[in-house]
Amino acid sequence: xxxxxxxxxxxxxxxxxxxxxxxxxxxxxxxxxxxxxxxxxxxxxxxxxxxxxxxxxxxxxxxxxxxxxxxxxxxxxxxxxxxxxxxxxxxxxxxxxxxxxxxxxxxxxxxxxxxxxxxxxxxxxxxxxxxxxxxxxxxxxxxxxxxxxxxxxxxxxxxxxxxxxxxxxxxxxxxxxxxxxxxxxxxxxxxxxxxxxxxxxxxxxxxxxxxxxxxxxxxxxxxxxxxxxxxxxxxxxxxxxxxxxxxxxxxxxxxxxxxxxxxxxxxxxxxxxxxxxxxxxxxxxxxxxxxxxxxxxxxxxxxxxxxxxxxxxxxxxxxxxxxxxxxxxxxxxxxxxxxxxxxxxxxxxxxxxxxxxxxxxxxxxxxxxxxxxxxxxxxxxxxxxxxxxxxxxxxxxxxxxxxxxxxxxxxxxxxxxxxxxxxxxxxxxxxxxxxxxxxxxxxxxxxxxxxxxxxxxxxxxxxxxxxxxxxxx
Amino acid sequence: xxxxxxxxxxxxxxxxxxxxxxxxxxxxxxxxxxxxxxxxxxxxxxxxxxxxxxxxxxxxxxxxxxxxxxxxxxxxxxxxxxxxxxxxxxxxxxxxxxxxxxxxxxxxxxxxxxxxxxxxxxxxxxxxxxxxxxxxxxxxxxxxxxxxxxxxxxxxxxxxxxxxxxxxxxxxxxxxxxxxxxxxxxxxxxxxxxxxxxxxxxxxxxxxxxxxxxxxxxxxxxxxxxxxxxxxxxxxxxxxxxxxxxxxxxxxxxxxxxxxxxxxxxxxxxxxxxxxxxxxxxxxxxxxxxxxxxxxxxxxxxxxxxxxxxxxxxxxxxxxxxxxxxxxxxxxxxxxxxxxxxxxxxxxxxxxxxxxxxxxxxxxxxxxxxxxxxxxxxxxxxxxxxxxxxxxxxxxxxxxxxxxxxxxxxxxxxxxxxxxxxxxxxxxxxxxxxxxxxxxxxxxxxxxxxxxxxxxxxxxxxxxxxxxxxxxx
Numbered sequence: 001x002x003x004x005x006x007x008x009x010x011x012x013x014x015x016x017x018x019x020x021x022x023x024x025x026x027x028x029x030x031x032x033x034x035x036x037x038x039x040x041x042x043x044x045x046x047x048x049x050x051x052x053x054x055x056x057x058x059x060x061x062x063x064x065x066x067x068x069x070x071x072x073x074x075x076x077x078x079x080x081x082x083x084x085x086x087x088x089x090x091x092x093x094x095x096x097x098x099x100x101x102x103x104x105x106x107x108x109x110x111x112x113x114x115x116x117x118x119x120x121x122x123x124x125x126x127x128x129x130x131x132x133x134x135x136x137x138x139x140x141x142x143x144x145x146x147x148x149x150x151x152x153x154x155x156x157x158x159x160x161x162x163x164x165x166x167x168x169x170x171x172x173x174x175x176x177x178x179x180x181x182x183x184x185x186x187x188x189x190x191x192x193x194x195x196x197x198x199x200x201x202x203x204x205x206x207x208x209x210x211x212x213x214x215x216x217x218x219x220x221x222x223x224x225x226x227x228x229x230x231x232x233x234x235x236x237x238x239x240x241x242x243x244x245x246x247x248x249x250x251x252x253x254x255x256x257x258x259x260x261x262x263x264x265x266x267x268x269x270x271x272x273x274x275x276x277x278x279x280x281x282x283x284x285x286x287x288x289x290x291x292x293x294x295x296x297x298x299x300x301x302x303x304x305x306x307x308x309x310x311x312x313x314x315x316x317x318x319x320x321x322x323x324x325x326x327x328x329x330x331x332x333x334x335x336x337x338x339x340x341x342x343x344x345x346x347x348x349x350x351x352x353x354x355x356x357x358x359x360x361x362x363x364x365x366x367x368x369x370x371x372x373x374x375x376x377x378x379x380x381x382x383x384x385x386x387x388x389x390x391x392x393x394x395x396x397x398x399x400x401x402x403x404x405x406x407x408x409x410x411x412x413x414x415x416x417x418x419x420x421x422x423x424x425x426x427x428x429x430x431x432x433x434x435x436x437x438x439x440x441x442x443x444x445x446x447x448x449x450x451x452x453x454x455x456x457x458x459x460x461x462x463x464x465x466x467x468x469x470x471x472x473x
Numbered sequence: 474x475x476x477x478x479x480x481x482x483x484x485x486x487x488x489x490x491x492x493x494x495x496x497x498x499x500x501x502x503x504x505x506x507x508x509x510x511x512x513x514x515x516x517x518x519x520x521x522x523x524x525x526x527x528x529x530x531x532x533x534x535x536x537x538x539x540x541x542x543x544x545x546x547x548x549x550x551x552x553x554x555x556x557x558x559x560x561x562x563x564x565x566x567x568x569x570x571x572x573x574x575x576x577x578x579x580x581x582x583x584x585x586x587x588x589x590x591x592x593x594x595x596x597x598x599x600x601x602x603x604x605x606x607x608x609x610x611x612x613x614x615x616x617x618x619x620x621x622x623x624x625x626x627x628x629x630x631x632x633x634x635x636x637x638x639x640x641x642x643x644x645x646x647x648x649x650x651x652x653x654x655x656x657x658x659x660x661x662x663x664x665x666x667x668x669x670x671x672x673x674x675x676x677x678x679x680x681x682x683x684x685x686x687x688x689x690x691x692x693x694x695x696x697x698x699x700x701x702x703x704x705x706x707x708x709x710x711x712x713x714x715x716x717x718x719x720x721x722x723x724x725x726x727x728x729x730x731x732x733x734x735x736x737x738x739x740x741x742x743x744x745x746x747x748x749x750x751x752x753x754x755x756x757x758x759x760x761x762x763x764x765x766x767x768x769x770x771x772x773x774x775x776x777x778x779x780x781x782x783x784x785x786x787x788x789x790x791x792x793x794x795x796x797x798x799x800x801x802x803x804x805x806x807x808x809x810x811x812x813x814x815x816x817x818x819x820x821x822x823x824x825x826x827x828x829x830x831x832x833x834x835x836x837x838x839x840x841x842x843x844x845x846x847x848x849x850x851x852x853x854x855x856x857x858x859x860x861x862x863x864x865x866x867x868x869x870x871x872x873x874x875x876x877x878x879x880x881x882x883x884x885x886x887x888x889x890x891x892x893x894x895x896x897x898x899x900x901x902x903x904x905x906x907x908x909x910x911x912x913x914x915x916x917x918x919x920x921x922x923x924x925x926x927x928x929x930x931x932x933x934x935x936x937x938x939x940x941x942x943x944x945x946x
Binding site: 001003005006007009010011013014015016017018020021022030031033035036037038039042043044045046047048049050051053055056060063064065066067068069070071072079082083084085086087088089090092093094095096097098099100101105106107108109110111113114116117120121122124125138139140141142145149152160161162163164165166168169178179180182183186187188189190191192193194235236291297298299314315317318319320321322323325326329330338339340341343347350351353354355356357358359360418429430431432440 | 474476478479480482483484486487488489490491493494495503504506508509510511512515516517518519520521522523524526528529533536537538539540541542543544545552555556557558559560561562563565566567568569570571572573574578579580581582583584586587589590593594595597598611612613614615618622633634635636637638639641642651652653655656659660661662663664665666667708709764770771772787788790791792793794795798799802803811812813814816820823824826827828829830831832833891902903904905913
C-alpha cells in the first residue's frame with residue numbers, strides 16, 4: 001500500500017471513529033445478529049490476490065458492524081464497562097504504527113521506562129502504599145494468575161517451579177469471587193478442590209472469622225494455606241471484602257494477600273472512596289483494570305506487588321538469545337509475567353491520564369457514582385421493584401417482585417431482562433445472588449449521562465408493567 | 474476532547490505513522506538512550522488538570538521517540554521480526570475505536586465469527602490438516618502454556634484441574650527449545666526438573682531416538698510422560714525438528730504433540746516449504762505468530778488444536794454472570810485460553826490477508842528466503858567468517874573466525890556484535906550454539922530489501938577487519 005492510500009484510509013478511519021463516538025447511540029447496544037449470520041456472509045477461503053482497501057472497508061461496514069455489540073454505547077449497563085476514550089484511541093494509532101515489541105528494556109527503552117513512570121502515577125492516584133511496584137498486564141485474569149503463582153512459589157520456597165507442585169496448597173476467596181480465581185487455581189495446579197469459598201455476610205462481603213476458621217481447619221488437616229484473594233467490588237454486586245481484617249489474618253498465618261479490584265480499583269482515585277483500601281498495607285499484590293473504568297483501551301490491567309523480586313524469581317528465564325548488556329541496570333518486564341512478548345501499553349495510559357488530568361477523571365467517576373445512587377433511589381421508591389444488594393459503587397442489583405412469593409420470580413425476571421435487551425435501547429446483564437436471579441445495572445461507560453439512566457429506568461418500568469399485566473402467576 | 478480535536482490529531486498521527494513508515498531508516502535501529510534517561514525526563518507525579526494534546530504529542534516526539542528501538546526498520550535483523558503493515562495499522566484504528574471486549578460470542582458476535590473464519594483461512598494457507606481448529610492467542614508463550622495445560626489434563630483424566638497436580642508428569646523438547654517452554658512447564662506445575670531437553674543432531678534438530686530413549690527411561694522410573702514440544706524453526710538457528718518421526722513416537726506412547734512454529738510457521742504459506750509440516754497429522758496442537766512474519770501487528774498468535782473439546786474442558790468456567798442465551802450454539806472464546814477478556818484481533822488479520830492476498834504475502838516471504846541464501850553465500854565465500862548452522866529459513870548464524878583456535882573467539886565475536894550495533898545502522902543479536910557465541914542475522918522485516926542486507930554485510934566486514942587489525946590475539 002502506498003503512502004497516499006494509507007493516509008487516505010487512515011483519515012477515513014479516523015473520521016469513522018469520530019462519527020462512531022458521536023453516533024453510537026443510533027445502533028442497538030447488543031447486536032441482534034443470529035449465530036452463524038456473519039460467518040455465512042464471509043468467504044470460507046482466503047483471497048489469492050490483493051484486494052482494494054475500499055472493498056475491505058465496505059465489507060467491514062456492511063458485514064462486520066451489524067455484528068458488533070457496542071461496548072462504547074452510553075446505554076451500556078452490562079457486565080462492567082470496557083471503556084476507550086479519544087486520547088486512548090489516538091495513542092493506539094501511534095502504538096500500532098511504531099509496532100514495538102516490549103519484552104526487554106533494550107527492545108524498547110521508552111516503553112519500559114514510561115511503564116515504570118505511569119505505574120508510579122497510578123499508584124499515587126489510587127493512594128496505594130509507597131512500597132508497591134507496578135507492571136502492566138493484559139487482564140486481571142493474568143494478573144491474578146501471576147499472584148497465585150508467586151504465592152505458590154513463596155510458600156514452597158520456590159521449589160514447585162523446580163520439582164513440580166506436589167503439596168496440597170490451599171487458596172481462599174469469598175463465595176462471590178470472580179471466575180478467574182477458579183481458573184487461575186486450576187492453571188497453577190492447586191486444583192479446584194483446594195479453593196475455599198469463604199461465606200459472605202448480608203452485604204456479600206467475606207466474613208473474616210469464617211476465613212480464619214477455614215485456614216485453621218485446613219492446617220489441622222495437614223494442608224498448607226497459601227493465598228487469600230480478597231475482592232474489592234465483586235462482579236455480582238461490587239461487594240467490598242474487609243481488607244484490614246482479612247489482612248491481619250493473612251499476616252498471622254503467613255498467607256499471601258492478593259486483592260482483585262478489577263473494576264472498583266479506579267474508584268480509589270476519589271479520596272472519598274479510599275476507605276475501601278483500609279488495610280492496604282497487608283497486600284502482597286493488587287490488580288485493577290484501567291481498561292474498565294479509567295478510559296484506557298482494552299487491554300490494560302495494572303498489577304502492583306510488594307516484592308518484585310519474588311515475582312521475577314517466579315517467572316525469570318535466562319536464554320542466551322535474550323541477554324543484553326543492560327540487564328543488570330534495567331527492568332526487563334518479560335520476567336514480570338506469563339508472556340514473553342509485550343505491547344507498548346504504557347503509552348495509552350500516559351495519554352489518557354494527561355488528557356483528562358486526575359481531576360477530569362475524578363469528575364466522570366463521581367458522576368457515575370451519583371447516577372447509581374439516583375437509580376438506586378428510583379428502585380427503592382417503586383414498590384414493584386426490590387434492591388438486591390448494597391450499592392457501594394456504581395452497580396445496582398435489583399429485581400422485579402410482584403409480591404406473590406419466590407416461586408416463579410426468577411423466571412419472571414429472566415423474561416424481563418430478555419424484553420429489556422431485545423429493545424436494543426440498553427444492555428443489562430444478570431447474576432445470581434443467594435440463588436436468586438438478579439438484574440445488574442452497571443454504570444461506568446464514559447459517555448453515560450443522566451438521560452441514559454433515566455431512559456433505561458423508564459424502559460425497565462414499561463416492560464415490567466407489560467409483564468405484570470400479561471403474567472398469569 | 475471534542476470531535477474536531479480528535480479528528481485533527483487523528484489525521485496528524487496517521488501522517489506521523491505514514492512518515493514513520495517512509496523515514497524509519499533515518500533513525501538508529503536500536504535506541505541509544507542510557508538506562509534512566511527517559512524516566513528522568515518524565516514527571517514523577519500525574520497532572521491534576523487536563524493537558525492539551527499538542528503538549529502530549531510534543532512530549533511523545535521529544536521524549537519517547539528517542540527511546541524507541543525500531544522493530545519496523547528495514548535493517549532490523551535482531552531476534553525475530555515483529556512486523557506490522559499499513560493494512561494492519563488501519564485495522565487497529567477501527568479496533569481501538571470500536572473498543573469491543575470479545576470474551577463471549579454475544580459481547581461481539583462479529584469478532585467471534587470473523588475469528589473462526591480467518592483462522593480457517595490461515596489453516597488453509599499453511600496447509601495444516603483439515604481437522605485442526607484455530608483460536609487467536611496473544612503470544613506463543615500463552616499458546617504453548619495452553620498446550621501444556623491441556624496435555625496435563627488429558628494425561629490425568631482432567632483430574633489435576635480438580636484435585637491439583639500430584640503426579641510427576643514429564644515434558645520433552647529439544648535442547649534448542651524456546652525459553653517459553655521452560656516457563657510454561659513451571660507455570661503449569663510440572664516443575665523444571667521434569668522437562669527433558671532431548672539432544673539434537675548437527676543441524677540442531679531433535680534426535681527422535683534420543684526422545685524415545687528418554688521416554689522409556691522415564692516410564693521405567695515410574696514417571697508419566699505427558700507432552701512433547703517439537704519446534705519448527707528454533708530461536709537460536711531455526712532448526713526444524715523431524716515432525717513425522719517425533720509424531721510416531723508420540724503416537725506409540727500416547728503423548729501430546731505440541732508444535733511451536735512461532736516464527737517459521739508463516740513460511741508454510743509457501744508450497745515449497747511445506748516439507749516442514751510432514752507428519753502434521755500427528756499434531757495435537759500447533760502455534761505460529763502472524764505478528765512475527767505475517768505482517769500483523771503484535772500481538773496475534775494463531776493456535777490450532779485437534780480436539781477443541783479438550784481445550785475447552787481445561788479452561789471453561791460457568792459463572793452465572795457470564796451465561797447468555799446463545800451459549801449452546803456459539804463459540805465463546807473465553808473458554809479457549811487463559812484470559813477472560815479478549816481484544817478484537819481477527820480484524821487486523823482479515824485486513825492483512827485481504828490487503829496482500831496470499832500471493833502477495835508469499836512474494837515477500839520468498840524474497841526474505843532469497844536474501845538469506847544470498848547472505849549465507851557471502852559468509853561462506855569469505856574465509857574470515859564461518860557459517861554456524863544450516864539455513865533452512867531466513868536466519869543466518871555465523872561468526873568471525875581468525876583461525877587461531879577457539880580461545881578468545883567468543884569474546885571477539887561479542888566485541889564485533891557490539892561494534893556493529895553501536896553504529897545504529899543495523900541491529901543484530903546473538904545466541905549460543907554448542908557453547909559458542911554466535912551472531913544471528915534474521916531476515917524477515919517487511920521492508921527489508923537486498924540493499925539493506927548488502928549494507929549490513931559491508932558493515933560487518935568493515936568492523937571485522939578493524940577488529941582483526943587491532944586484535945592482539
